Amino acid sequence: MAAPARQALRGRSLSIAYRLTISLTLVLTLAVAATIYAAYGYGRQAANEAFDRLLQGAALQIAERIFVIEGEVRVDIPVSAFELLSLAKDERVFYRVAQPDGTTLTGYEDFPLPKADTIPEAGHTYEVEFRGERVRALAMLRRLAERAVSGDIHIIVAHTTDSREQLARSMATQAVAVIAGAGLAILILALIAMRYAMRPLERIQTAILERDPLDLSPFSMHAPDEVSALVAAINRFMGRLDRRVRAMQDYVADSAHQIRTSITALRAHSELALDEDDPQRLKTLHRRIRSRAIGLNRLTDQLLSHALVTHRADTAPLEPLDLRRIAVDAEREFGQLAGGRKSRIRLDLPEEPVMVRGDAFSLREAVKNLLNNALAHGKPPVGVAVSGAAGRAQIVVSDHGEGVVASDPAEIGRRFAINPNKPESAGLGLAIVREVAEFHHGRIALEGGDGMFSISLVLPLADEAGDRK
Known part of the structure; x- marks a missing residue:
């Protein structure tokens, strides 16, 4: 090599x-x-x-x-x-x-x-x-x-x-x-x-070499049309890199804060448990420690999942996929991890294929996070439905809970933006779903009422015949 x-x-x-x-x-x-x-x-x-x-x-x-x-x-x-x-x-x-x-x-x-x-x-x-x-x-x-x-x-x-x-x-x-x-x-x-x-190229080379490595601001220089296209391409790349670096810095800072908060709470509860002699209060502390441990474990899993999804958004090619297969595989993988909760998930799949162009791994991770949120914060029964019409395909996860409460709909899917007031929650599930939706040129849709709540991952519907060519 x-x-x-x-x-x-x-x-x-x-x-x-x-x-x-x-x-x-x-x-x-x-x-x-x-x-x-x-x-x-x-x-x-x-x-x-x-x-x-x-x-x-x-x-x-x-x-x-x-x-x-x-x-x-x-x-x-x-x-x-x-x-x-x-x-x-x-x-x-x-x-x-x-x-x-x-x-x-x-x-x-x-x-x-x-x-x-x-x-x-x-x-x-x-x-x-x-x-x-x-x-x-x-x-x-x-x-x-x-x-x-x-x-x-x-x-x-x-x-x-x-x-x-x-x-x-x-x-x-x-x-x-x-x-x-x-x-x-x-x-x-x-x-x-x-x-x-070729002097404009030499000026670009000099400007790049003399620039501080942390400076990702766009270049501003006069250049011929042929070279200006190169400058524009460099500026677009630096803009994407700047956004990616800033997002990564925010992601690391938020993740570090959440991990430190969970570890600090876990340590505080454990220290209280060491000094506690009352069996009832000790049992309460044990439950809190268990909840914090579950939340920390879920946070770690979702941080790794989020990192994989972010990486694949830049590298994985979009391939023709049947959204029904994504729903079945996600439900099966989630059931293997969730144990007894698998029986509470209902599948509603159409007879005809619902074709999209996407990354199978990222879509499965998004559906599994929606299922996890529904079972953790909603009420059974939980269902997964797939449909496609009018150029749009969607996979819907529904439950009978109150749903997500947010003051601003734009906050839906932001990391750690929605706090369900549960220590088991990692606050990254919808963030992963939102990033997968953006990667696939789609969106998240919420709907509630009549004692039901659903979150839909809406994607562009692909032409199956065109994809096979």
Whole structure:
């Protein structure tokens, strides 16, 4: 586990500037490579056009010196044709003049003729291997329509391609030098611009490093739109963290106060019991000690339950759940802990599933706390009912007691806000239910009258078919 973690950290340690530098370098490298390929192709094309004109000019001059004398085809190759071909320095020159029947009048007899079926008037160029060298040739036709001789005379002039290659490489090299210089300048300017653009991030980093660890107030700084979104996200996170820290501090302070109060009362009753000789008063003190011990045990259990629910609110994913199954599982788990009180709980479940999106553990803890409150502070019979309609699902725990009395309905579900005047009460049951409701985007609903009281956990009803997709 440690090695992959270190590798992940090393992967994340690459800075944005370094990654952008690599990306820009790769892009420019690809651009230069494409430019080299394109420049070489263009240079080769331009060189071929230039040298092909020399071949074309020489072929035209030779074609003009082809005659038919006394029924025979004769050719007088002018010196100017060779002078024209000699403009391609250091190149070997080849030529061939062939009659319509393929007989060579002059030149290299083994030089291959073109394989083209038709040759345009301006000539046809082709490349072949001749005597171990790569040769580019131009074929041109001279049509004869004499009484003794008629047909096409093939005029072939060619030379090697070294000068063409040198010209193409020279043009490509010059183009590459220009592109490489421009690319390097672009890369440098891009890095400078990137450095300037990333200054707001450096200011955020400096502000975070210089801030006191206990200061969770939002940042207030002017930044570009892209960076302002990051600042807003950091401020939202710090706001959530500040609320969580404050809630945890209040929770720890309230819990410590409640635990100290219970322990102090338990100690005071035990000290009184040590000095008491009257059996009746001693029995009364024992009952008080027992009640305080039960309350302290319940407080400890609910503190652990509240901590688990709080943790899962930040980590547990919401999954499709049938609220009927939650009610059955919660009633069974509570019955295993409550012993004989299980028989006093009635279940009222619909035949159709009531689907919600939630965390099964948190919902079961909320229902168990509602059942505990109903049995501890209400009157039997206690019932659990599940229903769903109009986009809302609810699980209702009811009893025949007087219910919760609070001066302000907003106080319902606050930690230790409602005191039932019983030492067995921990004062966290409804707080757990309220936090579970908020975690599931729901609420708590209270209803009383006609000798009954009920508390409902109301949740958004999920689309079962949509959840299964």
